[in-house]
Amino acid sequence: MVDWSFIGHYAPFFVTGALMTLTISVFGIALAIVVGAVCAAIETARIPVLRQIVRVYVEISRNTPLLVQLYFLYFGLPKLGFVWSAEACAIIGLAFLGGSYMAEAMRAGVEAVPVVQRENAVMLGFSRLQTVVHVVVPQAASTALPGIVANVIFLIKESSVVSAIALADVMYMTKDLIGMYYSTYESLFLLIVTYLIILLPISIVGSWLERKFNYERL
Amino acid sequence: MTEQQFRGLEVRDLVKKYPKAERNVFDGISFDVPKGQVLVIVGPSGSGKSTLLRTVAGLEPIQGGTIALDGDVLETGKPGTEKAGRSKRPSALRTRIGMVFQSYDLFPNKTVLGNITMAPVLVQKRKKADVEAEAMALLERVGLADRADAKPHELSGGQRQRVAICRALILHPEVLLLDEITAALDPEMVREVLDVVLDLADDGQTMLIVTHEMQFARAVADRIVMIEDGRIVERSTDPDEFFAHPKTERAREFLHTFEFERRRKHEDGEPIREFEDVD
Amino acid sequence: MTEQQFRGLEVRDLVKKYPKAERNVFDGISFDVPKGQVLVIVGPSGSGKSTLLRTVAGLEPIQGGTIALDGDVLETGKPGTEKAGRSKRPSALRTRIGMVFQSYDLFPNKTVLGNITMAPVLVQKRKKADVEAEAMALLERVGLADRADAKPHELSGGQRQRVAICRALILHPEVLLLDEITAALDPEMVREVLDVVLDLADDGQTMLIVTHEMQFARAVADRIVMIEDGRIVERSTDPDEFFAHPKTERAREFLHTFEFERRRKHEDGEPIREFEDVD
Amino acid sequence: MSDFNILLEPGVFPRLLNGLWVTVWIAGVSVLLSIPVGLVTGWLMTAKSRTIRAIMRVYLDFIRIMPQLALLFIAFYGLARLWNWNLDATGACVLVFVLWGGAELGDLVRGAIQSIPAIQTESAYVLGLTGPQTFARVVLPQAIRRLLPASVNLATRIVKTTSLAVLLGVVELIKVGQQIIDANRFQYPSGTLWIYGVIFLMYFIVCWPLSVVARYLEKEWATA
Amino acid sequence: ACGPTAGTPSEEGTAAAGSTTATARTLDEIKSSGQLKVAVFSDKAPFGYVDQNGDYQGYDIVFAERLAKDLGVEPVYTSVDPSARVDVLTSNKVDITLANFTVTDERAEKVDFSKPYMKVALGIVSPEDAEITDVSQLDGKTLIVAKGTTAETYFEQNYPNINLLKYDQYADAYNALLDGRGDAMSTDNTEVLAWAKSNKGYAVGVTEIGDTETIAAAVQKGNTELLDYINDEIVTLGKENFFLDDYNQTLKPVYGDEVDPNDIVVEGGEV
Numbered sequence A: 001m002v003d004w005s006f007i008g009h010y011a012p013f014f015v016t017g018a019l020m021t022l023t024i025s026v027f028g029i030a031l032a033i034v035v036g037a038v039c040a041a042i043e044t045a046r047i048p049v050l051r052q053i054v055r056v057y058v059e060i061s062r063n064t065p066l067l068v069q070l071y072f073l074y075f076g077l078p079k080l081g082f083v084w085s086a087e088a089c090a091i092i093g094l095a096f097l098g099g100s101y102m103a104e105a106m107r108a109g110v111e112a113v114p115v116v117q118r119e120n121a122v123m124l125g126f127s128r129l130q131t132v133v134h135v136v137v138p139q140a141a142s143t144a145l146p147g148i149v150a151n152v153i154f155l156i157k158e159s160s161v162v163s164a165i166a167l168a169d170v171m172y173m174t175k176d177l178i179g180m181y182y183s184t185y186e187s188l189f190l191l192i193v194t195y196l197i198i199l200l201p202i203s204i205v206g207s208w209l210e211r212k213f214n215y216e217r218l
Numbered sequence B, C: 001m002t003e004q005q006f007r008g009l010e011v012r013d014l015v016k017k018y019p020k021a022e023r024n025v026f027d028g029i030s031f032d033v034p035k036g037q038v039l040v041i042v043g044p045s046g047s048g049k050s051t052l053l054r055t056v057a058g059l060e061p062i063q064g065g066t067i068a069l070d071g072d073v074l075e076t077g078k079p080g081t082e083k084a085g086r087s088k089r090p091s092a093l094r095t096r097i098g099m100v101f102q103s104y105d106l107f108p109n110k111t112v113l114g115n116i117t118m119a120p121v122l123v124q125k126r127k128k129a130d131v132e133a134e135a136m137a138l139l140e141r142v143g144l145a146d147r148a149d150a151k152p153h154e155l156s157g158g159q160r161q162r163v164a165i166c167r168a169l170i171l172h173p174e175v176l177l178l179d180e181i182t183a184a185l186d187p188e189m190v191r192e193v194l195d196v197v198l199d200l201a202d203d204g205q206t207m208l209i210v211t212h213e214m215q216f217a218r219a220v221a222d223r224i225v226m227i228e229d230g231r232i233v234e235r236s237t238d239p240d241e242f243f244a245h246p247k248t249e250r251a252r253e254f255l256h257t258f259e260f261e262r263r264r265k266h267e268d269g270e271p272i273r274e275f276e277d278v279d
Numbered sequence D: 001m002s003d004f005n006i007l008l009e010p011g012v013f014p015r016l017l018n019g020l021w022v023t024v025w026i027a028g029v030s031v032l033l034s035i036p037v038g039l040v041t042g043w044l045m046t047a048k049s050r051t052i053r054a055i056m057r058v059y060l061d062f063i064r065i066m067p068q069l070a071l072l073f074i075a076f077y078g079l080a081r082l083w084n085w086n087l088d089a090t091g092a093c094v095l096v097f098v099l100w101g102g103a104e105l106g107d108l109v110r111g112a113i114q115s116i117p118a119i120q121t122e123s124a125y126v127l128g129l130t131g132p133q134t135f136a137r138v139v140l141p142q143a144i145r146r147l148l149p150a151s152v153n154l155a156t157r158i159v160k161t162t163s164l165a166v167l168l169g170v171v172e173l174i175k176v177g178q179q180i181i182d183a184n185r186f187q188y189p190s191g192t193l194w195i196y197g198v199i200f201l202m203y204f205i206v207c208w209p210l211s212v213v214a215r216y217l218e219k220e221w222a223t224a
Numbered sequence E: 001a002c003g004p005t006a007g008t009p010s011e012e013g014t015a016a017a018g019s020t021t022a023t024a025r026t027l028d029e030i031k032s033s034g035q036l037k038v039a040v041f042s043d044k045a046p047f048g049y050v051d052q053n054g055d056y057q058g059y060d061i062v063f064a065e066r067l068a069k070d071l072g073v074e075p076v077y078t079s080v081d082p083s084a085r086v087d088v089l090t091s092n093k094v095d096i097t098l099a100n101f102t103v104t105d106e107r108a109e110k111v112d113f114s115k116p117y118m119k120v121a122l123g124i125v126s127p128e129d130a131e132i133t134d135v136s137q138l139d140g141k142t143l144i145v146a147k148g149t150t151a152e153t154y155f156e157q158n159y160p161n162i163n164l165l166k167y168d169q170y171a172d173a174y175n176a177l178l179d180g181r182g183d184a185m186s187t188d189n190t191e192v193l194a195w196a197k198s199n200k201g202y203a204v205g206v207t208e209i210g211d212t213e214t215i216a217a218a219v220q221k222g223n224t225e226l227l228d229y230i231n232d233e234i235v236t237l238g239k240e241n242f243f244l245d246d247y248n249q250t251l252k253p254v255y256g257d258e259v260d261p262n263d264i265v266v267e268g269g270e271v
């Protein structure tokens, strides 16, 4: 039923697709982490005005689908004169979506650090910067890490919709092969395997990191 | 008001109000802790004991009065500063006062040794090797030399509090503030922690202690203050006398909370069998 | 072994092992709680006090021995039942024993009154109106009649524990088990809860109490048992005697944990100023 | 920019609303069906049997690791042929969202049940409550409170994910938008911007209240 | 339960078409159900699209309406992407695909084609100011296609040096060309001709590339009963010049007089 020679022949396409998925994801997620960190810093530091802007951004980003965000960026904005490449749209879209998720995870991490920990730092004579670097961030990172890893996996998965703006990622290859050769099973098989190869290790490394940085347990 | 020759902690006319609170927690209270002595503060829950320690530590802004150490003014109250946040006291002044809190609040990502050596290395820029040697000596003293490389979560509550004391001591604070440091511990752990505190008192460490362990308070105190609703109800430089014969009715009532009387004798008809010798 | 006429709780040759544990928590211990009396169990942390109460309550399977109430056998130990889970004791037998735990374990989704009336209505099928009347009477007795409609999270810890006691009492348990019910409370709350327990003792409620409050133990106990490592170290039907002159070295050491001695006198040169009369 | 008028063309707005209704319908049906599936899954996840727990683990992990779009493809192209099912695109969407929502909700149910302190069931036991009474009166009410905020968030995610249905050819909000863009492409060459803008807003208007409710529940019920 | 619908009333029911077996329905089953399920395009004017009122329109639709009418049933449309046209048949989601479906050998292995009712070759449309007049000009350039179309397969196989930019939907593909994301776009020449006509600044520089291919209806493999019926119908309709009428009604308003209907219309299944 399954044509193995087909799979052997087209596996390289999926490698290319996987590379595209990874490229978009790596840049998108890196940017999302930066956006998230900035937003989390603004929120925890309670900077007026900027804080309200961040709130609005988070709501918009969390409550609209990435696909629609992408369509808007890719097909909508050109009508205003901004023609961005598909790669740019995908990375910006992923960062726009991911930024709010990352911000939430990081903010939760910072808020989970007990006040008494900062107070101890004060009593020990730490400066504000020393307190942030040596006390708050390491502990916040430990609580935020599971959320951040979950977001990384979530964003890689979400990146599958970039095929809609003609980026040749894993989903694109699948749809292509189904459309051209009607080899549905083989394509779906390759699709599942490719995603497992990309996401399983991340998921495993993620839980390993979580355990390693969980100061309270184990 | 400060005499030039007085050494120790002086608190004068302290006024403290929390933002949004209806009334002041303190409306002008004063006391001293002479160098080398231990002042124990007792009082019912919500009376302001923790707040008092926190203002001395600089964790809470004050709205009136002064706090001075060896004649150096640490804090001068200003009205309207309820929301001002922590005191801007410079690091060098801050480290002259040490504090240990109720919760097990070691830095979870550092080892025991790392917790103790962090501040002297980062803040006082002392040499790491020197600091570590001193830290080991302190750990030895509190009976934890063998746990230097353990992470906080591997320690019992009592062990953590002893490490927290070492972490404060290594900065050689002139005054050490202890806020119910045994409230969350099992009795045996209470003992091991309080033994360390008694030991420090013997060595002449100036301390300001809040505790609900009356027996311990009596043993460790040089002076005792009972507060209620932010006011000093009774104070004494003779703890034995305070516990045996409190002068005020309120103190008597309060101390009574810690005593239970047998109120019944069994005269009912059940056959009270002796225990069998089964083990 | 059970005498027909004995009334109260009898524990005989109790054997208990936790799954995966290396050794038995109990390897055959026996004691009685005659009807109307109070047995207090003291001992260091991890000695097995909670485990003992839990086996009596049926929350833990036992691997040997018997537990009987008024001559009715509640539990007979069987080897190899470490993982068996809770006892299959029928509901009617279970309600003959009441238990209150250390943590505030009220059902958070019910009001105070709902917590108390739930079991009698559901389990004993009593009329709701009757049960509510009785619940109100109980709440009156512990001083909480005005909080009947509050949710547990609106109560202080001491109030919650008093409600938990009412919730157990409304089933008229023949024996009430209390496991360190004040361990998580502030001193004043400890007092308000233990006053209720002293009151119950006066009324002749049979109780098995685990506590770290030695003063309270001395006041409430008719009999006292000290355990360590699952063995009975010392037992006594005269609590005053036990606390004043423990017979065994171990009990002496243990009781010493709760006493602090003053170890120093000040002879250093600091001028010990009297407190000023500032307030 | 002047192509804003595309939104005022007769029929455009009603059709977009119709498309939105399809989106909401798919999400609504999926959420509703996810509830029983999730409860059963959650119950199975706490089962005593290791085998059952292992199977549920694999189910959950597979669903979690596969992009929803991949699952949709598998359901739409794969399952229909493999098992001779004739699932149309809408059916495939609902199937995938129910399997996905059920797995996620199941995990929430498991977490909620397990987060209830043992002392609660122990109290119930000592008070003489039977097993079913304990579950119905003590465990479930508390579990639901812990469950609800996260479940509402999950519903938001399902609504958002319905946008993928367009890639299977379901005529929902986005597809309707594309049809309108196509049909008006001569008259309003820049209609794209406005149509996608409105779609963007419509999703926001559906999802945002859900987020607000979830946050409210989180805050309100955290205290109890 | 009835699914929700967007667009046309005639579409009702498809969304909720639960699960039956994947074996095609017989003619009797179709008749007794009262519905003929047809897969069509919804964004490929003027062949298959949804008009301002939300109704399906176009050359293919007119044929579908007639087929249904002669069967005595109502047509029910399912909107498909180009790449889904085979699968909707194999998984029996529809009875017939009538979506500008070019007959190719590969497709013929998966589905059964009826007699043709139209013929096309591929065409290439590009901006007038950088018009592509020969395929060789596309070397190393970017060509936009829709996934699952003959254009995709053709260029993929014959011109490996052309970068293909593939979109799921025609609407997306056209938009991409408008936004300058590619140098040209290719699909059936009828389609590009129609599109270029109504989009100023774009021209069809290459009107015929590849072999002239035919367009036909398709049914599930082995469903000869339905296939025979369609073939008979096409022959019968030829006698009344049905497809020419269809052309005049749907395509002519777009193409005008520039195109000879005989280049497109296939009457009676005879090429």
Ligand SMILES: Nc1ncnc2c1ncn2[C@@H]1O[C@H](COP(=O)(O)OP(=O)(O)OP(=O)(O)O)[C@@H](O)[C@H]1O
Binding pocket: B018, B019, B021, B025, B043, B044, B045, B046, B047, B048, B049, B050, B051, B052, C186
């Ligand atoms: N951050 C705060 N904001 C407003 N009021 C506060 C704050 N912290 C404490 N209070 C109030 O100030 C009063 C004193 O509180 P404090 O914690 O100092 O009491 P305490 O004597 O330490 O009590 P305990 O024995 O329970 O620790 C109380 O009435 C309390 O409710």
Ligand SMILES: Nc1ncnc2c1ncn2[C@@H]1O[C@H](COP(=O)(O)OP(=O)(O)OP(=O)(O)O)[C@@H](O)[C@H]1O
Binding pocket: B186, C018, C019, C021, C025, C043, C044, C045, C046, C047, C048, C049, C050, C051, C052
């Ligand atoms: N569920 C369990 N599984 C395995 N071992 C257990 C379990 N519960 C308790 N133990 C062990 O059994 C022993 C007795 O524990 P128990 O909780 O009864 O002590 P305790 O006297 O109540 O102590 P504490 O005063 O701290 O409450 C301890 O060594 C403990 O580690």
Ligand SMILES: [Mg+2]
Binding pocket: B049, B050, B051, B179, B180
């Ligand atoms: Mg306090």
Ligand SMILES: [Mg+2]
Binding pocket: C049, C050, C051, C179, C180
């Ligand atoms: Mg215990």
